[in-house]
Amino acid sequence: MLDTNVLDERLTALEGDLVELTQALVRIDTVNPYSGDRKAPGESKGQKYIEKYFKKMGATKIEVFEPKEGIYDRMGVRGPKERRFAGRPNVVARFKFKRPGPKFLFNGHMDTVGAEGMTIDPWSGELKNGRIWGRGSADQKGLLAAAVIAAKALLGFKDELCGELIVMSVVDEECNGAGAGTLACVERGIRADAGLLTDGFDYKLCREANGLITPEVFVQGESGHCCSPQDAVSAIDKTILVKMGIDRFIRARAKKHPTLPVNLGVMRSGVLPGTVPNDGYLALNVEYALEEADAAKPNGESVKQQLVAAIREEIEASGDAWLKEHPPRVELLKDFPPFSVPDKSRVVQDALAAAKEVVGPEVGFQRFIPTCDGGHLYLRGKIPMVFFGTAELAQCHTPHESVAVNDLMAALRVYARVAARQLAR
Ligand SMILES: [Zn+2]
Structure with missing residues (x-):
């Protein structure tokens, strides 16, 4: 040597x-x-x-x-x-x-x-x-x-x-x-x-x-003229409700996996004061443990499903009819397996x-x-x-x-x- x-x-x-x-x-x-x-x-x-x-x-x-x-x-x-x-x-x-x-x-x-x-x-x-x-x-x-x-x-x-x-x-x-x-x-x-x-x-x-997923959450509203907001659905309001669903997910993760950080990094909606916003967007980073991933094909799918479920629960609890009918779409931008x-x-x-x-x-x-x-x-x-x-x-x-x-x-x-x-x- x-x-x-x-x-x-x-x-x-x-x-x-x-x-x-x-x-x-x-x-x-x-x-x-x-x-x-x-x-x-x-x-x-x-x-x-x-x-x-x-x-x-x-x-x-x-x-x-x-x-x-x-x-x-x-x-x-x-x-x-x-x-x-x-x-x-x-x-x-x-x-x-x-x-x-x-x-x-x-x-x-x-x-x-x-x-x-x-x-x-x-x-x-x-x-x-x-x-x-x-x-x-x-x-x-x-x-x-x-x-x-x-x-x-x-x-x-x-x-x-x-x-x-x-x-x-x-x-x-x-x-x-x-x-x-x-x-x-x-x-x-x-x-x-x-x-x-x-x-x-x-x-x-x-x-x-550890693993990391970056889920993106797409929220749908219905745009309209600022003079008749009652005929439109504000995506800002809906995005805030969806954000509360994400908070629910964050609280649950913190209880179960206190060492694994979650960061909601992006929340945006709306383009002009003259238009009722049509859509909203949120994106977060979620770390996950080796133990949470399928050993044969490690990925963050199950963690994404926890997020989807938490948002659904929040929508149910709020009784929001629009979001019940138009649930937000959750997609993974990235997934680094553990x-x-x-x-x-x-x-x-x-x-x-x-x-x-x-x-x-x-x-x-x-x-x-x-x-x-x-x-x-x-x-x-x-x-x-x-x-x-x-x-x-x-x-x-x-x-x-x-x-x-x-x-x-x-x-x-x-x-x-x-x-x-x-x-x-
Ligand atoms: Zn580096």
Whole structure:
């Protein structure tokens, strides 16, 4: 096995490279086109940069490919239908060692949430007080960079390692997508014996994730002129009643699953003061537990049915004749199924050993917030995955985002150790 003291020396020497790569990536605007920002160029410039970086490192093979239209339907995944991927390629690099052996992969995403309204310069990439500042520094360019630098370090151990190391820089993880970038890697047939998702935070080590559904609720009214509202049905009034049904659902969930959050994030109705509103719309995020999903085909259907039932009960209780006749339509915009990678998987054991060495003996596995990318690799790609990231969740998506270089170095140490254990000959 690779001597960890020698490895650590090599990693310490690469701290400058890690900082520089993180800074370079933060300085390139890769805001997801579906962020809501008026100007959102997407990932392409960042992906070009990382492709060149992989080339310089001596990658055996680099694949650059966009997710293909209709990917969610083909892969049987519930995701937003309007997403377009032209000009938004994934970049996947392979580094082959001389001797044949297992394959291990790192996955991270290039896109970021929007940068409008930030209180610092989103693209400065400035290094100040031991932190790198700017949009994407914490979520998750610093950790993507740590995976790249881990690969760079391991390439120096040609005699001690075997097999193949794969680094995926994917698109469209953020902004209400459903992981089309990673899903496209799976669709292309890219596989490994195990992998590590770098999009994590707070030093959490995970092998299990909760599920998440995003139900959309469509409420029907009947529009009319403002001078004769009595001849119309206000969708605003009906939407408020339906919202009370959602509250009923939230109360029931809180009682039964107090640790699983529900967030009603959107409620809208009406267009003009001169028109009685015709329809209403609500959308919420609901986390659900592994235990709530059908083991054979894990999905959030039963949780959606709880919501439908709660709205129906509220309508019954109110005696609203219109809604009884025109019940709201509930559809799932997204469903990230929950999953659990078996405890006995080698990568789970290797990651635990690596994290204990770097972080401390107190480290153990925790359940992760829902993740689409990790879930796709495990559930669709059948790749045993672990998740580890060190950026602070309290920094992600904030107007003053930054990441501590020390935290990135800790991630680098864990990533390199896990891959070294997996690829030891
Ligand atoms: Zn992320």
